[in-house]
Amino acid sequence: xxxxxxxxxxxxxxxxxxxxxxxxxxxxxxxxxxxxxxxxxxxxxxxxxxxxxxxxxxxxxxxxxxxxxxxxxxxxxxxxxxxxxxxxxxxxxxxxxxxxxxxxxxxxxxx
Amino acid sequence: xxxxxxxxxxxxxxxxxxxxxxxxxxxxxxxxxxxxxxxxxxxxxxxxxxxxxxxxxxxxxxxxxxxxxxxxxxxxxxxxxxxxxxxxxxxxxxxxxxxxxxxxxxxxxxxxxxxxxxxxxxxxxxxxxxxxxxxxxxxxxxxxxxxxxxxxxxxxxxxxxxxxxxxxxxxxxxxxxxxxxxxxxxxxxxxxxxxxxxxxxxxxxxxxxxxxxxxxxxxxxxxxxxxxxxxxxxxxxxxxxxxxxxxxxxxxxxxxxxxxxxxxxxxxxxxxxxxxxxxxx
Numbered sequence: 001x002x003x004x005x006x007x008x009x010x011x012x013x014x015x016x017x018x019x020x021x022x023x024x025x026x027x028x029x030x031x032x033x034x035x036x037x038x039x040x041x042x043x044x045x046x047x048x049x050x051x052x053x054x055x056x057x058x059x060x061x062x063x064x065x066x067x068x069x070x071x072x073x074x075x076x077x078x079x080x081x082x083x084x085x086x087x088x089x090x091x092x093x094x095x096x097x098x099x100x101x102x103x104x105x106x107x108x109x110x111x
Numbered sequence: 112x113x114x115x116x117x118x119x120x121x122x123x124x125x126x127x128x129x130x131x132x133x134x135x136x137x138x139x140x141x142x143x144x145x146x147x148x149x150x151x152x153x154x155x156x157x158x159x160x161x162x163x164x165x166x167x168x169x170x171x172x173x174x175x176x177x178x179x180x181x182x183x184x185x186x187x188x189x190x191x192x193x194x195x196x197x198x199x200x201x202x203x204x205x206x207x208x209x210x211x212x213x214x215x216x217x218x219x220x221x222x223x224x225x226x227x228x229x230x231x232x233x234x235x236x237x238x239x240x241x242x243x244x245x246x247x248x249x250x251x252x253x254x255x256x257x258x259x260x261x262x263x264x265x266x267x268x269x270x271x272x273x274x275x276x277x278x279x280x281x282x283x284x285x286x287x288x289x290x291x292x293x294x295x296x297x298x299x300x301x302x303x304x305x306x307x308x309x310x311x312x313x314x315x316x317x318x319x320x321x322x323x324x325x326x327x328x329x330x331x332x333x334x335x336x337x338x339x340x341x342x343x344x345x346x347x348x349x350x351x352x353x354x355x356x357x358x359x360x361x362x363x364x365x366x367x368x369x370x371x372x373x374x375x376x377x378x379x380x381x382x383x384x385x386x387x388x389x390x391x392x
């Protein structure tokens with residue numbers, strides 16, 4: 001499945017779009033379906049998008065289940081997006097990070 | 112209608128030039144329903160990237176005080192036509208009325224939070240596609256572009272502002288320098304960092320520095336944020352002899368390769384300013 005079709009855009013930037021992707025994939029994960037998400041056609045991708053999409057998947061589902069059912073492909077060759085996805089996975093699976101995040105309800109303005 | 116004129120002597124990307132613009136803002140904001148002219152005819156050197164600050168001030172004064180801003184340029188200041196500032200101040204967006212034949216400007220442009228696709232296109236074409244950066248390594252450019260997208264994202268999420276974000280750049284081919292300034296009219300750094308650190312961070316300069324330290328990060332229960340843009344911009348400057356100038360409230364911090372300079376501005380800026388100076392290009 002192409003990410004551009006899921007989020008209706010070539011820019012994977014805002015966490016709102018990340019939430020759209022999360023909702024779509026979470027629904028499939030609930031049915032234990034295999035999913036391949038293609039980043040083909042995506043021009044830009046941010047940490048906020050990946051955290052909202054990938055991080056939440058790992059936070060709300062068994063990480064081993066997510067690993068076994070989801071594949072990301074056609075990531076940028078510079079490795080930047082792969083790093084963001086890896087970081088999002090780390091955030092979603094790390095109890096300490098999740099706990100620390102939950103200690104602060106308010107968003108912070110950090111560029 | 113009365114007309115007021117403020118003459119400034121410096122328009123450079125440092126604490127003095129930005130301090131002058133803050134003084135101008137403070138002076139103009141004491142009025143309403145009038146016009147105020149910013150006279151820059153006596154400045155020897157101008158950093159036209161600071162047009163983003165002038166336009167941000169103009170937007171705020173126009174909306175909140177019904178004050179119209181004019182700029183008296185004097186001779187040799189055609190760059191402000193070419194980068195679109197004059198068009199913007201006339202109430203038009205940059206309509207390319209004046210062509211930038213020197214290709215020295217990165218057009219003054221405003222972006223609302225939902226303009227993400229336009230902003231990405233601007234970064235790709237106008238900023239990182241600029242001739243001034245043609246010798247910069249592609250991977251470095253991609254990294255920088257991604258960091259500027261993170262910045263945009265976080266402004267939209269956290270600045271709590273009804274105003275757009277303002278961007279402008281200037282290339283100095285003789286000096287092999289490019290300067291780019293991004294402005295938002297949001298809540299700035301201190302408010303939320305002060306709250307997050309339980310009052311430990313209690314001034315603008317400390318808040319800016321805290322935000323650029325690598326161990327500090329955004330925290331959001333909804334997994335919505337996580338931008339690392341500023342820290343990565345700082346790292347780029349460290350690695351490439353660039354400099355990062357950040358202003359918020361009364362704080363002004365200049366991050367250089369091996370040191371960080373801190374200043375207090377005379378007037379509090381109602382938002383945040385992030386300028387980068389890329390050298391040796």
